[in-house]
Amino acid sequence: MSAGCMRPWRGCRMSEPMVKVCGATRATDLAALGGVDLVGLWCGVRGGHANLSPSTFAELASGGGPEPVMVTFADDIAWLAKTAGVRWVQLHGFQPPRVVRVLKAAGLTVVKALHVRDGVCVEGSLVGAYERAGVDMFVLDCVGPDGALGSTGRPLAEAVVLEIANYLNRPFLLSGGVTPNNAAEFASVRRHPRFAGVDVDTGCRGGDGQIDPGRVSALLAGWRL
Numbered sequence: 001m002s003a004g005c006m007r008p009w010r011g012c013r014m015s016e017p018m019v020k021v022c023g024a025t026r027a028t029d030l031a032a033l034g035g036v037d038l039v040g041l042w043c044g045v046r047g048g049h050a051n052l053s054p055s056t057f058a059e060l061a062s063g064g065g066p067e068p069v070m071v072t073f074a075d076d077i078a079w080l081a082k083t084a085g086v087r088w089v090q091l092h093g094f095q096p097p098r099v100v101r102v103l104k105a106a107g108l109t110v111v112k113a114l115h116v117r118d119g120v121c122v123e124g125s126l127v128g129a130y131e132r133a134g135v136d137m138f139v140l141d142c143v144g145p146d147g148a149l150g151s152t153g154r155p156l157a158e159a160v161v162l163e164i165a166n167y168l169n170r171p172f173l174l175s176g177g178v179t180p181n182n183a184a185e186f187a188s189v190r191r192h193p194r195f196a197g198v199d200v201d202t203g204c205r206g207g208d209g210q211i212d213p214g215r216v217s218a219l220l221a222g223w224r225l
Contacts, residue, residue: 016224017190018197020173021204021216022071023050030065032213035220037197039066040090044074049209050201058084069111075099078106090139094122097129104134111136111173117143119160124167131169139199140164142176155182161189171196179203180218190223198223 021033022040033039042050043057052060061068061084069088070081081089081103089103090111103110112135115122122143123130130138140161142154155177165172171194174186178198189195204219206212 017195018173019220019223020069020197020199021066021211021219022069022199022201024060024211025050025052025056027060027063029211030060030063032211032216033066034213034216036066036216038069038088040069040071040199040201041086042071043080044072044077045092046073054080061086078103078108081108082106092141097126097133100130100133100135109136110134111139113139113141113175114164114172115141115143116156116160116164116176119157121164124164127168135170137171137173137196138168139173139175141199155185158186158189161186162192165189165192165194168194170194173197173199175199175201177203178219178223180215180222183222 018037019035020038020040021036024030024033024039024041030039041052041057041060042048043052043054045051057070057080067088068086069090070077070086071090071092073093075095077089088109088111090113091099092113100110100112112130114127121127140156142156156174161174173196174189175198178200180203183190200219204211204215206215
């Protein structure tokens with residue numbers, strides 16, 4: 001993790017983009033993530049391809065490697081994060097701002113997904129309330145054509161990302177269709193003062209659907225040029 005801008009990164013620019021790889025399910029996935037800052041561990045994502053039981057979540061969270069982030073749709077998960085020694089929670093879905101306030105009161109770093117459908121931020125009217133509740137960071141992600149949230153592999157248009165970023169007062173991660181090869185397509189986003197890095201799932205997986213260390217290395221090289 002960059003030493004130039006430690007959490008919660010408010011009001012400062014990362015010296016290099018953070019890289020979060022999401023959806024690890026095995027110890028071998030953690031071993032493939034050398035150089036990555038954060039690893040997303042799913043828990044409370046019903047039907048998700050990488051959803052973990054609480055026991056497996058806790059086991060992987062203590063398995064070494066990048067800083068673990070609990071990625072969840074659930075509201076009442078502060079107890080599990082604290083029990084597993086996890087300091088970060090990333091909320092997908094449409095939790096009210098009070099959930100952020102509860103998690104912050106528990107001492108957690110909170111990332112809130114902002115879901116974008118047809119170029120519009122679904123939670124746009126709640127951004128200010130999330131910020132007042134203490135959210136540390138946002139992640140901008142594209143809603144799938146069937147309404148799926150997270151790991152859709154669908155990129156956002158750069159102009160849409162910039163429009164949303166301009167009314168945020170917290171750093172943001174870019175997600176949705178991020179690959180080792182498309183950093184140049186988001187040159188203006190990468191220069192934005194609140195751009196903190198990228199959050200990647202499908203873009204780091206090989207043909208077998210598993211996290212591929214070669215693609216992880218390529219992602220780091222492509223987005224940290």
